[in-house]
Amino acid sequence: MKLNLDSLDRRRFLRGAGVALALPVFGSAAKLDAGAVSQVAESAGLDADASRKVKRLGCFYFPDGVPMPLAEDPAYQDWSWFPHGNGSDFRYTKCMEVFEPLRDQITVLSGFSHPEVRQVHGHSNADQFLTAAATGSDGPYKNSISLDQVYANHVGDQTRFSSLVLSTDGGTGTPRGTHTMSFTRTGRAIPAEHRPKRVFDMLFVKQDADAARRLALSKSALDELLADANRLRRDLGGDDRERLDEYLDSVRQAEKRVEKAKLWVNTPLPKVEVNDLDLEVSPEDPQRYVQTMFELIYLAFRTDSTRVATYQIGRENAFGISDRLARAVGFNLAHALSHETKQPGGWERFSTYCGFLNREFCRFVTRLHETPEPAGQGTMLDNTLLLFGSASSAFHLSQNYPVILAGGKAMGFKHGQYVNYAGAGAVGGSWDGKPEPWMKEPEKEDEPLTKVFVTMLQQLGLETESFADRTGGLSELV
Template sequence: MARKSWHLDRRTFLKGLGVSCMIPYMEAMGMGSMMKTTNTSSEAMKRLCFVYFPNGVGLPPVESSYHKKWSWFPMGEGVDYKVTQSLMPLAGHRENMSILGGLSHPRSRALLGHLAGDTWLTGGDVRGSEYMNSISVDQLVAQKFSKHTRYPYLALSTDGGIGYKSRVSTLSFDLSGKPIPSEHRHREIFERYFAPGGGATTQARRKSIQQDKKIVDLILEDSKRLHRRLGKHDQTKMDEYMHSLSTVEEQVKRNEQWLDIPMKDFDTGHINFNADVKVDPEAYIKTTFDLMVLGMEVDLTRVMTYMMAREDGLGLGENFPKLALGLSKGHHTISHDLATGHWEEWGRYDQWLSKQFAYFLDRMKNTHDEHGSLLDNTMILYGSACSTTHNAVNYPLVLAGGANMGLKHGSYEKFGEEPMSNLFVSMLNTLGIESESFSDSTGELHSKIW
């Protein structure tokens, strides 16, 4: 595929949209340190990735005839566990992954399960009317790792945008706990991030960046002038608006600093940019994973999140069981249906989701850079924010990759409702970000993985 011009017409964008639309898009364009550094160290880079699915998993009771076949969690524990049909597509990655049970966010345990999706990477408090969410762990890492890459992070989802409180369509939240918009249109993602400049000359790109800087400077100046004329409530809104403009300014500076650094050569012949999520969700998800692998291969960013579908039957993911498996019900409906075929249908769909994640792990394992397999240098967490039908405890989680960071896989471990944030603390320390706590953690996760 030929590279195309990726210049965003910010003049039109800034003048054409209001503040309420501008803020989320601007926050998606960058944050963190603007110091440009190149990776000259022989030490392998470390990466972090999160993949989420909604509505929990099928967990037939022990007395059910479906238990040993369709329970998402394995039979047995430790290294001798046996996967059921639900996780069978991942069996080939046993040595590259660990299955975790029992973890959850204490402040989300009493919530309706779908609300807990907002806190999966934050551990924040969204109880009551205050909605006190906090920064997501991926954004904390993005702040630390941003100096190494063209972009601090990629926030992806199947639906795009932010959704709304309690039913978000993004996994990423900024320092103030506000959702960061996710992206979902494959061609736009490729042209924005992977084809900087296209066929334009360096001089033309530099001129465009300078123009962008002038536009942002003018908007910031006008915003500051207006700020002094506003009441307290409006000043708060304007502060958020000006913060979003600052993130745009940072990314413009970043683009300028990376202008003369060529991106690694790459091949897109295997990527299906015509995948239609409303027709073939498996092809769409594979394309998303292919773009994620490509982003890591060229070191575009080292932090990624992907929400495969939204909670509560909202969004495009609700119809995946119908489109992919020919079932008569959607995902959320299946999770509530207590009819005879309930566990079989749910188990088959859990298996389908596992198959998609297995594809991602296959691609990561078989794609190499100068430091070896991408999987060995990337920690990947796959899972959901409730176990089964609105129960926001015992999150189904798979931690994969990271062999070169010292992770030792191959087992299924159960934890006694330990805070999931303890897992995040261990992950942060493994990434070289020394941390004693994150959100409501009580320390590191005591596990055989580390």
């Protein structure tokens, strides 16, 4: 029997799941008194004391790789993205010098990538940056759960929103050209929000006084839909059952969100001051737009509205409005800069654009570093672990990912180092028109980036020894 989803009550699904997937906002644990925190935590089956031990995760992606002039190139000293040196004895270039004041708060990583996609074109790789899945360059497509959602599944019940998923382009994009970094446990892309005002309203603006009735309606409609599906499932074959189960996974997730929202329906919303925040800004004003997106994540973290956030700053392969972010520093299209490094001043221009991205990420890290921890001791950065990087390095090369790890000192992370597994012979240089670097066999195998992910999850509080079926962590980080 062929799977016919029209056998389900589609109108009831749209009425129920549609409401459930667009729930109004009801508040944040950060503003609850101790009794309210205990009540919400107890209702959710959580330890109230554990719910106040805040550990946050933020992941950020930029496309198009980074400038990597060869050592004999005069541009190497100033405009290379990767520092010069190793361990604690290293020097930032002009591309990276913005991080110098935060030297003891960050670690730069070199020589790491995901083994399953090292010989895939770099513009196809954003999808797997947080999943390590073998998404490939063409043919059948299947992804797996992303790092942020692994942690969100662990800690998401403790906040109003399990995670905040943002991007400059918005939505999901296409397979191998996604606009989102986040994927569910079944590998389904989670749509990213790109409109600052919508993000702000979702987090901090009460939409109506009819929330309880809408929640009850959503729960009833979802129950009816699942009953319909269970009746249909009895008549399906094995393959169709698998397809139906995958389809209904999102419905079950919506059901969980309804149940969770019922715990928060009478909780006051957090109040924030946003005097300088332009919520109507768009990527046509790229610097203010990127700053606003980072600020929204900061506010979400500070009010404990969520403890997990991702922001895909740009889409790979030169499509979408994010390619115009280079206009923040006087250039036209960001992707073109990676192709023009053979031209006079090409490395400097590409490095200047990457320096802009570094500067905005650094501004966000500094903001967290200068904010006392609302839920305990130290600063927000001490309790926030940040991953910033790309899934390609030298001209479409899906190896030696440029990666920065910041924060998390209260979780045991040690910084002020350059963990350089690539060594002095890392691939780089301008494209000479011959086969691109990604098409060649690597001269030196990278370390699996999953080692970094395993250590991150362990220090965030998960008992795990593996990620994406690869075991082992990275001892240099803790």
